[in-house]
Amino acid sequence: MDGNGRWAKARGELRTQGHLEGLKAAKRIVKAAADMGIRYLTLYVFSTENWKRTSDEVGFIMGLIKQYLRSELEFYEENHIRLRHAGDPGGLPQEIAAEINDMCIETKKYTGMQVILALNYGGRDEIMRAINRAAEAGENIVSLNETTLSSYMDNPDIPDPDLIIRSAGEYRTSNFLLWESAYAEYYFSPVLWPDWTEKELQNAVESYQNRERKYGGIT
Numbered sequence: 001m002d003g004n005g006r007w008a009k010a011r012g013e014l015r016t017q018g019h020l021e022g023l024k025a026a027k028r029i030v031k032a033a034a035d036m037g038i039r040y041l042t043l044y045v046f047s048t049e050n051w052k053r054t055s056d057e058v059g060f061i062m063g064l065i066k067q068y069l070r071s072e073l074e075f076y077e078e079n080h081i082r083l084r085h086a087g088d089p090g091g092l093p094q095e096i097a098a099e100i101n102d103m104c105i106e107t108k109k110y111t112g113m114q115v116i117l118a119l120n121y122g123g124r125d126e127i128m129r130a131i132n133r134a135a136e137a138g139e140n141i142v143s144l145n146e147t148t149l150s151s152y153m154d155n156p157d158i159p160d161p162d163l164i165i166r167s168a169g170e171y172r173t174s175n176f177l178l179w180e181s182a183y184a185e186y187y188f189s190p191v192l193w194p195d196w197t198e199k200e201l202q203n204a205v206e207s208y209q210n211r212e213r214k215y216g217g218i219t
């Protein structure tokens with residue numbers, strides 16, 4: 001969800017204002033995706049590298065996340081949305097980790113779209129944690145195969161992403177879903193994240209629908 005900072009700067013406002021608008025855009029896109037019948041939507045909210053930002057900005061984003069989680073319960077209920085978490089809960093402030101855990105339990109009964117909040121998430125970190133979990137569970141690391149390692153990822157029941165969208169004209173993966181994105185299609189948009197509306201999502205999905213997926217094979 002890139003471009004919050006630039007969106008605010010262009011208006012002579014603080015970066016935090018950009019994150020506030022970014023949160024509104026996230027809500028718009030979650031609703032639009034649910035209405036379109038998308039089954040899984042992962043939002044890259046905060047990476048394992050985002051701690052490098054100023055403590056003011058990190059504190060503001062964490063506050064926003066905490067407020068967002070609880071206050072949206074009615075929205076999840078109305079839209080039958082189940083919340084999930086990807087990332088290391090151990091590195092999060094205790095109250096955020098507890099809140100996200102509670103919300104995942106409370107929304108487990110909803111059978112609509114699943115929204116996965118990638119929070120303190122890094123693709124390399126997830127792979128390392130999966131290897132460690134496999135070792136702790138008694139797997140033979142030397143003969144580990146892809147299927148077994150996949151089963152130790154943060155959300156092994158969730159299918160690999162079909163489409164990964166990056167906003168604000170950035171052309172990097174930035175440590176996002178490294179394991180799961182092996183055959184994902186990418187969509188890059190110049191539109192800053194706070195300006196995202198249902199139309200941008202539709203454009204991305206239309207672009208996806210016109211791709212030919214060969215998974216390394218031939219058609």
Ligand code: FPP
Pocket residue numbers: 001002003004005006007019020022023026043044045046050061064065068168
């Ligand atoms: C990237 O833009 C944005 C972030 C690292 C924060 C994302 C957080 C939110 C959208 C608010 C919380 C959302 C939810 C769903 C709880 P940037 O700051 O890197 O922008 P820039 O590239 O223009 O500087």
